[in-house]
Amino acid sequence: MSFNFKEMMTASMILFAVIDIIGSIPIIVDLRKRAGHIQSEKASIVAGILMVVFLFVGEEILNLIGIDVNSFAVAGSFILFFLAIEMILGIQLYKDDAPETAAVVPLAFPLIAGAGTMTSILSLRAEYHIVNIIVAIIINIIFVYLVLKSSGRIERVLGKQGISVVRKIFGVILLAIAVKLFTANIQNLFK
Template identity: 55%
Template sequence: MHKLIFREILSVTMILFAIIDILGAIPVIIQVRQRVGHIESEKASVAVLVLMIGFLFVGDQLLAIIGLDIASFAIAGSLVIFIIAMEMILGVDFFKEEIPQAASIVPIAFPLIAGAGTMTTLLSLKSQYQTQNIMVGIVLNTIVVYLVLKNVKWLEKLLGPIGLSILRKAFGIILLAIAIKLFRSNTHL
């Protein structure tokens, strides 16, 4: 029986919010906006939504083609999430990505928002939560992404550098706990 479960929706929404880290991405978004002049928040948000929902439905088929199961991918995903969490907590970049002279879709929608960490997380979540609850979490996060992109100048002034740093570290600790939970729930030792 498939039904919407508020607890699952809340969990998925918070996990995706932490991994997408749209608030932590504000400095990068500001840098891109300064280079290109304007970010089309509608285009970027639609691209994020399409990428995440598409990967949610075909990601496991892609894994089957290369002979991997979701639990193995979830464990690999937990390790990626662990590293991202450590980046957020320690302020060190393990993943280096150059920002090209593009605009809303690349690099904002992909890989900044709906990148490898988000895609890995979606498949990891699929091993623990019902698909319809994950989809609601994706839609809610896309709305937050849109609102942040639309109001990035205002948020920059409101939070300031110290506020952004505190948020990034707090979400890093949450992600670290999520990574450990995903690893433990997908290993059968």
């Protein structure tokens, strides 16, 4: 186990950009209006458990089907690239039906711990120590919980334009991370 502050911060920023809980505030507010209440604690805990379990079991699942982590990381870099393009350009490449209730399932999965998050976690595992990724997951889950609890206030303070600006900034960061992830892992595939 090798704790590294820089790795932990980088992993935290990657997960923060991929989870995009700030950009999801309009969906969360809509859920709250329809259901009346959001189960912030349950959604955060379930999402955190899903991410940590996938961190440990995801690689075994890949090995079972004959895919190495570097190949998965390269594929994950493409997903991160397209997520970043969506965030920067404000377009939607992948259309998913909006969740209909504010139960744990639509919030924890796919809104918080969705396909992009799971791909990122396995991609991070190819580059960083597990302890740093776990700390990054915990930091993000705490932040997700705080955002879920205060989503109405955040929406009023930032406004639609503010949320849009934050989303674009993290889109650019995510794009740079996708390029770095691709270049680091594509080299490992040819060694």
